Amino acid sequence: MSSSSSSSDHQLPKRPIPGNYGLPFFGPIKDRLDYFYNQGQAKFFSTRIQEYNSTVIRTNMPPGPFISDNPKVVALLDAVSFPVLFDMSKVEKRNVLDGTFMPSLSFFGGYRMCAFLDPSEKKHTSLKSFFLSFLASKHSEFIPLFRSCLQDMFIKVDDEMSSHKKAHLNPYCDPLCFNFMFRLFCNNKDPSDTKLGSKGPGTIDAWLALQLAPLASLGLPKFFKHIEDFLLHTFRLPSFLVKPSYNKLYDAFYDHAGPVLDKAESFGIKRDEACHNIVFLVGFNAYGGMKAWFPTLIEWVALGGEKLHRQLADEIRAVVKESGGVTFQALEKMALTKSVVYESLRMEPPVPYQYGKAKEDLVVQSHDAAYEIKKGEMIFGYQPFATNDPKVFDDPEKFRGNRFVGEEGEKLLKYVYWSNGLETEDPTVENKQCPGKNLVVLLGRVLLVEFFLRYDTFTAESKPLPGLGTSVTFTSLTKATTT
Numbered sequence: 001m002s003s004s005s006s007s008s009d010h011q012l013p014k015r016p017i018p019g020n021y022g023l024p025f026f027g028p029i030k031d032r033l034d035y036f037y038n039q040g041q042a043k044f045f046s047t048r049i050q051e052y053n054s055t056v057i058r059t060n061m062p063p064g065p066f067i068s069d070n071p072k073v074v075a076l077l078d079a080v081s082f083p084v085l086f087d088m089s090k091v092e093k094r095n096v097l098d099g100t101f102m103p104s105l106s107f108f109g110g111y112r113m114c115a116f117l118d119p120s121e122k123k124h125t126s127l128k129s130f131f132l133s134f135l136a137s138k139h140s141e142f143i144p145l146f147r148s149c150l151q152d153m154f155i156k157v158d159d160e161m162s163s164h165k166k167a168h169l170n171p172y173c174d175p176l177c178f179n180f181m182f183r184l185f186c187n188n189k190d191p192s193d194t195k196l197g198s199k200g201p202g203t204i205d206a207w208l209a210l211q212l213a214p215l216a217s218l219g220l221p222k223f224f225k226h227i228e229d230f231l232l233h234t235f236r237l238p239s240f241l242v243k244p245s246y247n248k249l250y251d252a253f254y255d256h257a258g259p260v261l262d263k264a265e266s267f268g269i270k271r272d273e274a275c276h277n278i279v280f281l282v283g284f285n286a287y288g289g290m291k292a293w294f295p296t297l298i299e300w301v302a303l304g305g306e307k308l309h310r311q312l313a314d315e316i317r318a319v320v321k322e323s324g325g326v327t328f329q330a331l332e333k334m335a336l337t338k339s340v341v342y343e344s345l346r347m348e349p350p351v352p353y354q355y356g357k358a359k360e361d362l363v364v365q366s367h368d369a370a371y372e373i374k375k376g377e378m379i380f381g382y383q384p385f386a387t388n389d390p391k392v393f394d395d396p397e398k399f400r401g402n403r404f405v406g407e408e409g410e411k412l413l414k415y416v417y418w419s420n421g422l423e424t425e426d427p428t429v430e431n432k433q434c435p436g437k438n439l440v441v442l443l444g445r446v447l448l449v450e451f452f453l454r455y456d457t458f459t460a461e462s463k464p465l466p467g468l469g470t471s472v473t474f475t476s477l478t479k480a481t482t483t
């Protein structure tokens, strides 16, 4: 038996993992109803932490019957036990992207996509090396391409603002995310100049909704809970409903990403498998993550208020002026802007769940105790609880824009886990950390830079969206008086 890499040096008392799975069939359904409807996610976990006086507990995770063969998990709900999920010598990541069930491969052209592969599988090495090499080759395009997409977006936001006195963010942000990724892979081709037209984001939304329905709730009035629960959580929804539109998406990449597909072949990946993987990376990994996160980032900055806006605008404008433009070096110098990006990823990690199956009997330590997990048990981490751990972060529920500024602040970065790894580590073929990690943080910074070069301050309203993410509406946008 080995000890978790997350364990601290001193020996903590051993404790059996508290919690129970209830009766077969009924236990998982009760937990599912609690999770989606009776309690909601945060309360589901916080009540169990209190009840068992432990941040490592046993519970069932949705969807359960009849989709998951085995919904039983050991849940990790603090910052120190969580990182065992990043230790590839301890956990297996095969087919666990969506947790205790695997969507039909017919959503993905019949292939298991990179994100479903364990690093011990050879195909993971070829695909991830290909992605990392592709991203490295595009480095110099990231900033100008994203700025150009952002400028198009803000023109539309401004138009709506001037005609309606308020402006929605999400309907412009979704195309921004898709256009950026499409142009990155397709030699700067605008997707609206292809057969796809403006249908890319809608196609991906429908494709994501069908495969992820077992993990979602539409937020309908409680009266509908049993109907929704039956329709979304008891059987897999069929992929044929989105097949024709998925094929169009695939064809658009196949037609316009030729040089990238050539490169994939040089990594030993078949052309069609590479293209399905590109659609998955663009649609699920990148578009899915960014469409959830960018509005959340803006929401938190809105809540930060005018003082934070002034500080950000001052920092951004001074550095851009001094550096002669928006460059990698300039972004590195923006301590507050960087910290705000990390703080938003800490407060609300865009992908809140991680899973891994114990490869061997192991011991995981929380702050207070050590727990034995048996080989083959499913380990689950609810990330918002890990990155809001009060034993690591002061006032964890409070958005502090400058939390990660300075030497002391930077020491906390190792507790920011949004990319499925520590913020102080990097994605490799040996781990499952997001290969877009540095790109995502960069895009968050450029979004804030472009925003505060354009506006002095703003106000916004937000509400949670069914599934994942936030809907943001600007209620005022004050154009920059000095730049």
Ligand code: HEM
Pocket: 093, 097, 114, 115, 116, 117, 128, 131, 135, 281, 285, 286, 288, 289, 290, 293, 350, 351, 353, 354, 355, 418, 419, 420, 431, 432, 433, 434, 435, 436, 437, 439, 440
């Ligand atoms: C805000 C945006 C993003 C978020 C929140 C995000 C988050 C994540 C997370 C949490 C994982 C690990 C999933 C797991 O195994 O449990 C992951 C994996 C992955 N992400 Fe991202 N990601 C984002 C953007 C991107 C971008 C822009 C790219 C590529 C350009 C990308 C490519 C991938 C790939 C290929 C994997 C699978 C890695 C592997 O199998 O080793 N992601 N991402």
